[in-house]
Amino acid sequence: MTDYNYETPWVRVLPLGGLGEIGKNMMVLETADDIVVIDAGVLFPEWNMPGIDIVIPDMDYLEDNADRVRALLITHGHEDHIGAVSHLIKRINIPIYAPAMAEALIHEKLRQAKLRDQVSLEVIRPGEQHYIGGFEVEWFSVCHSVPDSTGIAINTPAGVIIHTGDFKLDNDPVIGSPTDLGVLSDICQDGAFLLMADSTYAEEEGYSASDREIAENIPALIGAAPARVIVSSFASQISRIQIVADACLHYGRKLCVVGRSMINNTKVSREIGHLNIPADLMISSAEANSLPPSKVVILTTGSQGESESGLVRMARNDHKDIQIQDNDTIIMSSSTIPGNEVPVNDSINELVRMGARVITNQETRTHVPGHARKEELRALLNVTRPKYFVPVHGEYRMLKAHADLAISTGVSPENSFILTNGDILELDTDSAEVVDRIEAGHIFVDGLGIWDERGNVINERQALQQNGIVSVAFSRDVTDGSLVGKPKIVSVGFVHKEDAQGLLRETEDALRPVLEQYLKKPNEWNEIEEVVRKTVGSFLSRRTKRRPIIITTSIDV
Structure with missing residues (x-):
């Protein structure tokens, strides 16, 4: 240089x-x-x-x-x-x-x-x-x-x-x-x-192992399978796609690629010459369902338990095209990334419960x-x-x-x-x-929303996840601001519905005199919200040892 x-x-x-x-x-x-x-x-x-x-x-x-x-x-x-x-x-x-x-x-x-x-x-x-x-x-x-x-x-x-x-x-x-x-x-x-x-x-x-070892193991597993084979891998593992396609050619099976990212990466790789897959080897989901199971290999994503991936949807029995069958052989061609153990194990359990045999990298080396x-x-x-x-x-x-x-x-x-x-x-x-x-922290993307770690969204969602939400609504007289009737409290994800009615009625009774006294004089809305949060929060904390998110609304009548 x-x-x-x-x-x-x-x-x-x-x-x-x-x-x-x-x-x-x-x-x-x-x-x-x-x-x-x-x-x-x-x-x-x-x-x-x-x-x-x-x-x-x-x-x-x-x-x-x-x-x-x-x-x-x-x-x-x-x-x-x-x-x-x-x-x-x-x-x-x-x-x-x-x-x-x-x-x-x-x-x-x-x-x-x-x-x-x-x-x-x-x-x-x-x-x-x-x-x-x-x-x-x-x-x-x-x-x-x-x-x-x-x-x-x-x-x-x-x-x-x-x-x-x-x-x-x-x-x-x-x-x-x-x-x-x-x-x-x-x-x-x-x-x-x-x-x-x-x-x-x-x-x-x-040293890390070579992909050549996988080029021997996966075809052997496909050849030994008595019925349909489903291979789950990362969509970016292009060499894995070629290995599976070569095994299909060798054993007289057709290849069905499922999942947007897997289909897109396969398409791109064929166009730029990284994959050599004959066009007549590949079939649609409908064609795969019409062939004998022993003539089909399905390639999909989901090896990390991703909730919307092909294999996980099959495990939940809500995939629109593919349903798990008895004697399916499912090859997990990946290692579980730390943190994904629970969803991966959950998927494997459901697949086995449906009658499939699941082969992981722990049983036979299916991934390097x-x-x-x-x-x-x-x-x-x-x-x-x-x-x-x-x-x-x-x-x-x-x-x-x-x-x-x-x-x-x-x-x-x-x-x-x-x-x-x-x-x-x-x-x-x-x-x-x-x-x-x-x-240089995290920036979170949620749909069209983007915010940083200093925002309130993640903390509020974590609180919702842990303790649920309680909504407090009450009516005020439009002329003098006094309380009309009694407050109404409902909850979501806070306590069991069998316990909620009695607990929330008691909370309403505890809040009512506080509101009646506080609303006798003019107050800013943020002050009223704070009084409601403290009163309801303290009461529920004493009774349940938990503090839900509390949302307050009022209606002038």
Whole structure:
């Protein structure tokens, strides 16, 4: 790469997401004149985020500095790296550079958001060099669980920065290219200035297994199945789709792909040449239901227990096209992501209750991860020989394990930084330190609504989830504001209906004299609400040891 001579040889690194968590990846690189953004991903809602669709990074910093933001650079096409692209483009319209598979997926996202014609979206190829602002950017191939995965090398005023994206070392992947350590070695001939590397499996010893092992196991399971086979996998596992399709050809079965994301990814992958599936192999759900079970394989999503996924809807017996049958063989081609154990186990129990045999990764290896383990990470560190190191893409313990590994390979402890989202790390050729911090929390997306962690919605929903809601209504005389009749109280999700009537009538009786006394004099509505909340809340807390959300309304008569 070109050598530059800058008068201000420093660069700042600012993670807006992806550190201390799995998802929501967004990294900012900044110089005095230019900013580039690496990835714009989503975090799927956790158990304590009721009703939330997705979580995206806080992009206020980018909008505040929009005049210096030159481009969005994409490493690969997983949702935790591209799912927030449309949200970013709505705030700042910048060029997007992405490898082929990711570009095709982003194209569809922008089309659905009615933004496609407003954005410059360019396909990049590994080895190409792009001059973006004051940066020289080169993508290089890495092996991951989606085709066209890449890392990015960026020549900055201070030196070469390597961002690996998600990767592992597999010299013979089913689809895609191996991680190109040769190119990395050439780029880092004098050592990388900064390495930012995938930490997801930094705690795990050894090497990640190859997808070639899955290419043997899944076909064997399909061949041994006496009746219909249902394979559940991530929609982005394109090599898994090819493995299943090849098994169908070998064993004389037809392939039915179910679920919007699985259908879309299959379509895109066939169009850009990553999947080789004969058209006559694929059938519709209606055709699948008309064939003998032993002639059908269904490929769907739902391996993580997602409530609206194909397999979970089948487990609930409310899928519009597919019903579970006796002797179905269901292959769960995934590992359960931490936090998803309960919905996954619930689905498996329902499927078994319906008469299916469920095969998981614990019984037979049906999945291998797309992330590097310790020995692969060690090899990367030895090839790049970074002066500074920042572990990315992982929870804190993963980042810590990766930082310890980097130090064991020769990175100075004072040059290894475990950052949190919002930290601003400033680096130059002599030193590096965290010089500032900005707000970089969760931004919640719920339908058309978007709000940050400081809002009331999540707290109120959590309270509703825990304690329910109580509604208090009463009437006031329009002339003098006095109480008319007695208050009426109802509840939802607070106490059992058999207990509610007596308890709520007693609460009405306790509130009535308080209101009668308080409404004798003029008061602001917020003061009246507060009196009702305190009176009702205290009474119910004494009786139940719980405090529901209390909503107050009044009618002037």
